[in-house]
Amino acid sequence: MSDVRFSNLFSPVHIGSVKVPNRIVSTGHHTYLAHQHPSEELIAYHEARAKGGVGLIVSEIIAVHRTAMFSNQLLMALNRNCIGHYRKLADRVHAHGTMLFGQLFHPGRETRGSEIGMIPPVFAPSAVPNERFHIMPQPMSTGLIGEIVDGYAFAAACLAQAGFDGVEIVASHGYLPSQFLNPAVNLRDDAYGGDFERRLTFIREVIRAVRAGAPEIAVGIRISADEIDDQGLSAELVTRICSALTQELDYFSIVTGTSASLVGSVHVVPPMGVDSAYITRYSETIRKEVDKPVIATGRINQPQSAESIIASGQADLCGMTRALITDPELPNKARRGQLDDIRACIACNQSCIGRAHKGLGISCIQNPVSGRETKYANTASPDRSKKVIVVGGGPGGMKAAVTAAQKGHRVSLHESASRLGGQALLAQKLPGREEFGGLVTNLEHELIRSGVTVHLGSNVAVQSLGAREPDAVILATGALPYVPEFDGWNNDNVVTAWQVLDGTATIGAAVVIADWRADWVGVGIAELLTLSGCAVTLCTNAAMAGESLQLYTRNHYVARLHKLEVAIKTHARLVGVDPYSAYFQDTLTLDPIVIEPADTVVLALGHRAVNISGNAPDEQSYSITSIGDCVSPRTAEEAIYEGFIAGNEV
Ligand SMILES: Cc1cc2nc3c(=O)[nH]c(=O)nc-3n(C[C@H](O)[C@H](O)[C@H](O)COP(=O)(O)O)c2cc1C
Ligand code: SF4
Structure with a gap:
């Protein structure tokens, strides 16, 4: 019996012929726990969430072709040997009544070359590079496109044989299907590009091939409702695409953003500065256009919020991915009404996507057992x-x-x-x-x-x-x-970041921040004092403001400084302060940098x-x-x- 406050959240829903027991979804996330196939660490990780009562788990990205080499520790389904490995995952998830879908993935031009080491040949609809990875893709021949479409069908067939309940074609975040759909990236003038209908050819061929390869399981797509970039798919275009595909699919999984650009990638894993449950603005529009279940994912971290999203018809299911990384027992706790016991995700991005971007196995800042279940769960x-x-x-x-x-x-x-x-x-x-x-x-x-x-x-x-x-x-x-004894360190106009935050510092009109750690503190104090009316110069020792932060977090907060027109000086080492000026040295040239006026110098130089x-x-x-x-x-x-x-x- 579920807590009456969550009657919608804990009601079953059909996706195609699959009955999902409740509306909470762990959406695909690259854990870096895989070794081409699900490892025991990955299986134990998902098993913990299934045991915690989640209705549907969507696996992380699974490469469908030899040209889909996106990153290290990638899951693959390129030959039949994989079936036994995926079956172990399916059996352990199903043992708790949770449904399991697999993400079918090709990155196209979005390859993390530097992480892989030797950059593999990279293919896309056209020779249009992205902004993040600095790799020029080769246009795909129609022969290669056919091979990749066959790869989707083969991978879907393997997962179906392994016992998966469905597959999800990853057309979100600027990956290959999205590249075919995007007129700014797909410059072809053949069966796969040239106008709206021909840009749909690739995704339609993939859906058809997947259906043929795995006729008995559910098939959906993940798509960014808005890639939030001028070069990306717009909300209007994506709504039209979803509407055109609704008869061919069993569900739509809605996110935002694109991996291709700095601004768009913030939304791949939206940091805490992004509004809670903001995805519903988009999922609601698409749900009105399609007559299939819609999964909405992005900053939904509490069951109360998920319940109200479903009750109000903004989505049919809610992705609560980081919420489940932080607390795998969230569904069981909500069902029992133990809301205060839920350890809520704070969207810090530190140990989940932060570790993944370093090529390390996923975890959670608040839950060290996450990703380490084989070691610490029992x-x-x-x-x-x-x-x-x-x-x-x-x-x-x-x-x-x-x-x-x-x-x-x-x-x-x-x-x-x-x-x-x-x-x-x-x-x-x-x-x-x-x-x-x-x-x-x-x-x-x-x-x-x-x-x-x-x-x-x-x-x-x-x-x-x-x-x-x-x-x-x-x-x-x-x-x-940490306050080193530089010239003028004990002047009245020198304060620490802590004094600014605890309200004990007197702050002048012109503020200079000496930032050594290049983390939240320098960037955050710069925004705080600018918003309070000061003219701020952020001098960071690093090559960029916020250099130590997880990429999406950094780009979100540095964008806020750009909007506020905060002056930023990089490669700046603090050497001294007098009542009027702050003195730095350029760490590349050793040339002096003088910032004045400096009514207040805020030290963000780390700790002792x-x-x-x-x-x-x-x-x-x-x-x-x-x-x-x-x-x-x-x-x-x-x-x-x-x-x-x-x-x-x-
Ligand atoms: C570590 C990590 C890896 C991710 N990898 C994938 C992935 O493999 N496929 C995908 O579609 N989305 C991926 N995502 C995005 C999530 O599915 C989800 O959309 C995102 O975390 C926002 O949802 P949330 O606020 O509920 O966490 C990843 C997210 C995280 C935190
Ligand atoms: S590390 Fe932070 S963002 Fe990631 S799951 Fe944990 S609390 Fe959430």
Whole structure:
């Protein structure tokens, strides 16, 4: 019996002849856990989501042809040997009543050449390059097009034999079918291009071939309702395309954006600055044009929002992809009405797409088990319940405390401030990053549920810990702003980013930001102070503002600075400050850079560790483990991961 508030979300829906048990979908996402075929890591990852109650899982992209070499760790279906591997995935997902579709994929000109190493030959409808990967494609011959169409049919047949319930042709995000559909990219004047109808030939041949190869399973497409780029497919054109294809397909999976450009790619995995559930603006229009189920995906991270989308007819199913990466149990928790227990995705893009773009297996900043299910999903219980003291209530300390308590230990957490959250409390004050505080809210709830005793305003001296008779101590004392002693470092016009965010800094009209880490802080303070009326110059040590950020996140926030006409200086090393000017050095030429006026200079130069473990007595009867920034200042991702490991290993 489902919670009555979710009567639409937990009602079944038919896609073709497939009955999907509820309306929550894990849409395709490249996990980097595959080795051509589903690995045990990938199977365990999807199994956890199926067990968590998701209605439909769509696999990540599966290459349909030898020319579809998009990235490393790509799934493939190029020969019949793959069938047994895909069957293992299908069986483990089906065991929980979840349906499974496979994404049929060819990237065309969208190949991540630098990641693959040696760039393979790249083919597209025409010799029109994209803006992101800097690779000139070769126009496809009709012979090659025929081979690729056959590849779609072959891959669909393999997946059907493996027990998949459906296939999804990836026509979204500027990949090959979208390239054929796009008049700015398809310059052909043959059966595959020249006018609207001929640009539909490729996708129609693919759909027909897939139906012939796998007649018994559902067939849909994923398409960007608007590629959000002047060179991409427009909303108007995509609505017309969907309308023209509606009789040939069983469903439409709607997203936005394109991989081809910086502005369009922001929407491939929209960061937290993009409105929650914004996709419904597009899915609603397309749903009116097609008479097949529509899946809407993009920033839907709560069941309440998914329920209202379905109830209001803006979509038939909701992709909740990162929401499920963060909390695989979201569907079960919603069904049981345990809404406060859901760990909501904050769209930080750090460990999911952030790791994938580094060629690393997917995970989640808030859920280190995600992508690591084979290692951590079922760890052994400890022999006995231990007394654990955690010092420091930032995200790392909170995670350590929760993890140890969930294993059955008696845990107390001491935080010297009056609130838990550490640096995350400051990070959430940056414009468009308010949701970052969700990380603290989620952990606070987990602390209560797991029975951790929290002491706020509690300064614990490491020398006194022995008197409390712990079995284990975890130190998570964090870091403070790094202020090197450059000329003028202690002038009145020099403040730290933390002082700006906690409201203790006096800010003048002309602000210079010295940004060393090239992360959210420099970019975010630049936006914050510009919006408050200051004239801001962002001087970053890096080759571009926000260089350390995940690509889509960076491009979203740097675009906001461009709109505000913030002056940005790159390759700039801070060397000194006087009451009127800030002095930098160009890191390529060593030439001086003088910025004036500089009424206020904001230092965003990273942090220095606050580590108290050196004060511990030489010999103790308990273990001491230091984690996160107090070991070495990095990001919340490392702090939470190390907190999880330390809590797990007590
Ligand atoms: C790590 C990662 C990899 C992705 N890879 C794919 C993919 O293989 N195929 C695809 O169609 N979309 C891919 N996406 C996009 C997702 O399917 C989804 O559209 C996106 O995450 C936005 O939805 P959400 O806000 O519910 O997470 C990927 C997303 C992530 C986070
Ligand atoms: S890393 Fe961030 S964006 Fe990705 S799933 Fe986790 S919370 Fe969501």
